[in-house]
Amino acid sequence: xxxxxxxxxxSVAPSPAFxxxxxxxxxxxxLLLVVLGGHARFRPWAIAFVAIAFVAHGTxxxxxxxxxxxxxxxxxxxxxxxxxxxxxxxxLASTRYRLTLGGxxxxxxxxxxxxxxxLSPEGEATDLSALxxxxxxxxxxxxxxxxxxxxxxxxxxxxxxxxxxxxxxxxAFKDKGAPLAALDKLSHRLIWFGFPIFTVALVLGAVxxxxxxxxxxxxxxxxxGVTWIAYAILLVARQVYGWRGKRAARLTLVGFAAALAVLAxxxxxxxxx
Amino acid sequence: xxxxxxxxISWRTAPVAxxxxxxxxxxxxxTTLIAVTSxxxxxEAVLISTCNRVELYGVAKPGxxxxxxxxxxxxxxxxxxxxxxADVLYxxxxxxxxxxxxxxxxxxxxxxxxxxxxxxQLKDAYGLADKAGTSGQVLRRCLERAFGVAKRVRTETLIAxxxxxxxTVAVDLAARVFGNLKGRSVLVVxxxxxxxxxxxxxxxxxxxxxxxxxxxxAKAERLAEEIDAIAKPWEELEALLVEADVVISSxxxxxxxxxxxxxKRVMKRRRWKDxxxxxxxxxxxxxxxxxxxxxxxxxxxxxxxxVVAANLAERAKAAEHAHKIVEHEAGQFEHWMRSxxxxxxxxxxxxKFAQIADAETQKTLDALARRExxxxxxxxxxxQLVRLVVNKLLHQPTAALREAAPDEAxxxxxxxxxxxxxEPSADARDSQPTLGQNVAPSETSDSTERKAAP
Numbered sequence: 001x002x003x004x005x006x007x008x009x010x011s012v013a014p015s016p017a018f019x020x021x022x023x024x025x026x027x028x029x030x031l032l033l034v035v036l037g038g039h040a041r042f043r044p045w046a047i048a049f050v051a052i053a054f055v056a057h058g059t060x061x062x063x064x065x066x067x068x069x070x071x072x073x074x075x076x077x078x079x080x081x082x083x084x085x086x087x088x089x090x091x092l093a094s095t096r097y098r099l100t101l102g103g104x105x106x107x108x109x110x111x112x113x114x115x116x117x118x119l120s121p122e123g124e125a126t127d128l129s130a131l132x133x134x135x136x137x138x139x140x141x142x143x144x145x146x147x148x149x150x151x152x153x154x155x156x157x158x159x160x161x162x163x164x165x166x167x168x169x170x171x172a173f174k175d176k177g178a179p180l181a182a183l184d185k186l187s188h189r190l191i192w193f194g195f196p197i198f199t200v201a202l203v204l205g206a207v208x209x210x211x212x213x214x215x216x217x218x219x220x221x222x223x224x225g226v227t228w229i230a231y232a233i234l235l236v237a238r239q240v241y242g243w244r245g246k247r248a249a250r251l252t253l254v255g256f257a258a259a260l261a262v263l264a265x266x267x268x269x270x271x272x273x
Numbered sequence: 274x275x276x277x278x279x280x281x282i283s284w285r286t287a288p289v290a291x292x293x294x295x296x297x298x299x300x301x302x303x304t305t306l307i308a309v310t311s312x313x314x315x316x317e318a319v320l321i322s323t324c325n326r327v328e329l330y331g332v333a334k335p336g337x338x339x340x341x342x343x344x345x346x347x348x349x350x351x352x353x354x355x356x357x358x359a360d361v362l363y364x365x366x367x368x369x370x371x372x373x374x375x376x377x378x379x380x381x382x383x384x385x386x387x388x389x390x391x392x393x394q395l396k397d398a399y400g401l402a403d404k405a406g407t408s409g410q411v412l413r414r415c416l417e418r419a420f421g422v423a424k425r426v427r428t429e430t431l432i433a434x435x436x437x438x439x440x441t442v443a444v445d446l447a448a449r450v451f452g453n454l455k456g457r458s459v460l461v462v463x464x465x466x467x468x469x470x471x472x473x474x475x476x477x478x479x480x481x482x483x484x485x486x487x488x489x490x491a492k493a494e495r496l497a498e499e500i501d502a503i504a505k506p507w508e509e510l511e512a513l514l515v516e517a518d519v520v521i522s523s524x525x526x527x528x529x530x531x532x533x534x535x536x537k538r539v540m541k542r543r544r545w546k547d548x549x550x551x552x553x554x555x556x557x558x559x560x561x562x563x564x565x566x567x568x569x570x571x572x573x574x575x576x577x578x579x580v581v582a583a584n585l586a587e588r589a590k591a592a593e594h595a596h597k598i599v600e601h602e603a604g605q606f607e608h609w610m611r612s613x614x615x616x617x618x619x620x621x622x623x624x625k626f627a628q629i630a631d632a633e634t635q636k637t638l639d640a641l642a643r644r645e646x647x648x649x650x651x652x653x654x655x656x657q658l659v660r661l662v663v664n665k666l667l668h669q670p671t672a673a674l675r676e677a678a679p680d681e682a683x684x685x686x687x688x689x690x691x692x693x694x695x696e697p698s699a700d701a702r703d704s705q706p707t708l709g710q711n712v713a714p715s716e717t718s719d720s721t722e723r724k725a726a727p
Contacts, residue, residue, distance in 0.1 A: 163570055168580050179452030242544025245568050
């Protein structure tokens with residue numbers, strides 16, 4: 001019964017790698033929580049499961065490719081791809097810094113995104129133009145990079161608060177995660193990297209919509225504009241006025257909140273359609 | 274088992290005014306140890322003397338109350354009447370002594386729980402005794418195991434986690450903001466002793482640019498020289514704050530010198546680059562509201578002490594697990610010690626049986642040889658058969674002797690000696706293998722033969 005229901009929901013049935021990824025994400029999330037609780041000896045295991053999840057997730061995307069499902073074919077696929085970028089970025093960053101708190105946030109987010117991408121109902125046309133695919137690919141990478149920057153900014157805010165308010169008994173303080181300066185610098189670099197990609201995606205998106213003859217007067221387009229403006233202001237303010245730390249972190253989160261709202265609107269609209 | 278003992282004094286039992294009277298300088302240790310082993314019925318001795326404890330670890334010769342003599346000896350060595358220190362000296366014997374040594378090595382008996390120095394001090398003490406030739410088989414085994422236990426405790430528990438003093442906490446907090454302190458600049462405002470200590474810690478962590486400023490230029494110069502820093506005039510304070518990453522402030526000023534107004538200007542000029550202020554002055558040098566400014570992290574002496582207290586509480590929690598480790602390891606060590614008591618009897622028993630077996634085998638082989646030609650292979654098979662039978666017969670009594678409780682083992686050993694006319698030699702102990710492999714030499718062949726037996 002369940003199998004039938006699941007199959008009906010999926011245009012392409014998930015590969016075994018998908019289930020491996022789901023299990024690995026769950027275990028990694030649980031282990032990171034245990035590490036955050038003070039059992040540092042489980043850290044290598046947690047990171048190993050993040051790596052397994054990343055590989056399995058990538059394999060699943062590759063497998064779908066062999067079934068002619070492009071990772072940027074639809075918003076639904078793009079969300080799965082976004083989770084993959086998030087996990088990869090986290091894995092890369094955690095080789096250099098202790099980001100347990102970040103992992104506790106990022107891993108469940110990747111898990112939820114992957115499940116949402118694979119198990120949500122398919123409700124849109126799949127014959128996209130090349131322009132559409134490039135737009136979705138670039139937008140996904142851009143938002144993925146912003147998501148990582150935002151995760152770091154969120155950790156910055158939590159750690160900064162613990163240090164400022166002298167909350168020495170909070171997990172954020174006890175975990176001894178990455179130092180504030182490193183979080184700020186890494187978040188800044190990610191936005192530098194993601195901004196041009198997102199800008200090109202935005203321009204291509206506008207061209208695509210115009211070509212389809214649709215109106216640009218929609219809420220999600222305005223919100224995408226808000227994301228772009230927030231990050232543009234952030235980069236200029238950092239460079240010209242020396243913005244950094246909490247102020248920069250706040251603006252990073254505002255920009256990302258707008259990007260998330262865009263994704264949510266797309267997803268809900270497609271599901272309703 | 275009961276011949277291993279500890280006699281000593283520590284921060285737990287006596288204030289420094291008493292401890293210092295019983296302390297030994299490093300150059301006195303060797304002569305004291307030699308005196309202990311030559312004048313008293315003590316076979317092995319190690320002496321540790323630190324600011325928090327003076328302890329003599331020893332192994333008494335059989336039949337002597339060594340703790341009583343050691344107490345007297347320690348007092349007399351320092352020219353004190355034994356009665357004067359009788360109440361502050363403690364002693365442990367046997368298993369309790371082993372537990373105590375393991376606890377000391379693991380810093381579970383230290384004033385600052387989990388501190389790292391005691392292990393090094395204990396290793397030094399052992400080194401001195403080794404050089405003086407007073408550390409024998411039992412103490413060597415006990416201390417080497419203690420070092421292993423200490424390592425286990427440090428890696429398996431959180432006993433050494435978190436800074437346990439104010440200066441280290443200051444460094445720790447700065448590292449939370451900046452990460453690696455290499456290349457960071459430190460400004461020392463005022464010339465208090467605490468700031469000197471904190472600056473030194475920061476330098477040890479990589480902060481390579483340290484500037485000192487003080488209202489009195491002479492004091493600034495003096496401190497700068499002491500900690501290898503640069504002295505700058507007090508009038509440049511604002512400019513110095515713009516350049517610094519970490520500020521350690523400990524002036525004697527009655528009013529705050531690091532005001533919100535000053536920091537508003539400073540932060541603007543720094544382009545809101547993070548700055549950590551360690552304010553260890555009382556009254557405080559920094560206005561509390563400075564902490565509200567973006568990028569400024571102010572910690573006063575109370576904050577630092579709160580972190581120390583929290584870390585020590587965590588260590589105390591970790592100590593529960595550490596005590597379990599010590600208990601387990603001490604149990605294993607006791608088992609080894611116990612088996613050492615019966616080793617001479619086992620050895621004598623096996624030697625006696627081997628002698629009889631060899632003699633009788635030889636007689637039989639000679640008789641056989643007189644009657645007919647016996648091939649070498651056959652002779653060897655007969656000899657092996659006899660050895661096998663003897664080993665099999667001895668296996669059960671040997672195991673029973675080893676595994677018995679101390680009193681029972683002594684009784685059984687006595688009975689065996691009487692029944693078989695054994696005369697165990699005490700020297701056997703020194704030739705015993707390491708802990709965990711405590712088998713009598715003949716047992717190796719015993720087990721080999723057992724495997725070969727049909």
